[in-house]
Amino acid sequence: xxxxxxxxxxxxxxEGAIAxxxxxxxxxxxxxxxxxxxxxxxxxxxxMFIYSNGDKxxxxxxxxxxxxxxxxSLLIRDSQPSDSATYLxxxxxxxxxxxxxxxxxxxx
Amino acid sequence: DTAVSQTPKYLVTQMGxxxxxxxxxxxxxxxxxxxxxxxxxxxxxxFSYNNKELIINETVPNRFxxxxxxxxxxxxxxxxxxxxxSAVYFCASSQGPSQGQETQYFGPGTRLLVL
Numbered sequence: 001x002x003x004x005x006x007x008x009x010x011x012x013x014x015e016g017a018i019a020x021x022x023x024x025x026x027x028x029x030x031x032x033x034x035x036x037x038x039x040x041x042x043x044x045x046x047x048m049f050i051y052s053n054g055d056k057x058x059x060x061x062x063x064x065x066x067x068x069x070x071x072x073s074l075l076i077r078d079s080q081p082s083d084s085a086t087y088l089x090x091x092x093x094x095x096x097x098x099x100x101x102x103x104x105x106x107x108x
Numbered sequence: 109d110t111a112v113s114q115t116p117k118y119l120v121t122q123m124g125x126x127x128x129x130x131x132x133x134x135x136x137x138x139x140x141x142x143x144x145x146x147x148x149x150x151x152x153x154x155f156s157y158n159n160k161e162l163i164i165n166e167t168v169p170n171r172f173x174x175x176x177x178x179x180x181x182x183x184x185x186x187x188x189x190x191x192x193x194s195a196v197y198f199c200a201s202s203q204g205p206s207q208g209q210e211t212q213y214f215g216p217g218t219r220l221l222v223l
Contacts, residue, residue: 032207032208042216043198043214043215043216044198044212044214045214046212049211086149088151095156095164095205096153096212098151098153101150
């Protein structure tokens with residue numbers, strides 16, 4: 001069983017729509033959860049982190065964490081073509097483990 | 109000012125050669141990492157050092173040897189390169205390994221191609 005699972009996509013959404021990216025993890029003791037964005041040919045960069053159950057908002061981005069269901073998601077409101085990238089979920093349980101990423105395509 | 113830098117950016121070499129990749133961070137962080145990202149984009153941790161001490165040593169061939177001369181530098185030496193070593197290698201750093209410190213800042217990557 002993979003430790004951090006994501007749908008590889010691609011997830012296609014029209015410009016202006018809400019993109020919803022999901023991630024599940026296997027270690028119940030996981031404490032910290034991260035979303036990184038990686039443009040093609042570039043390095044990952046942090047978008048958000050979340051530690052507590054519930055929602056955390058930052059601009060157009062909202063991270064949602066449900067530890068009981070071992071599930072973390074990222075919502076992107078008013079999606080823009082510049083949001084087209086691969087989104088990596090990362091979970092810290094003794095070490096940070098990355099998911100395989102979901103490729104998001106925002107269609108103009 | 110580049111926060112996390114790696115050299116070289118590109119590395120093309122023959123099977124069997126030995127090569128090194130260097131990484132430096134000027135963020136004042138205590139923890140540094142090496143990751144391998146394969147063609148399927150899976151980012152897998154290889155090693156992590158905290159204040160020059162090895163704290164994560166994943167199952168990688170012992171042809172890969174990290175070295176941290178000080179907490180701002182983490183180098184990766186690879187002996188007897190194989191075709192399967194072709195990948196992008198990312199260096200990263202964080203304030204520390206503990207919760208609240210573990211946000212990672214990545215270097216630009218080194219694209220290694222073994223022929």
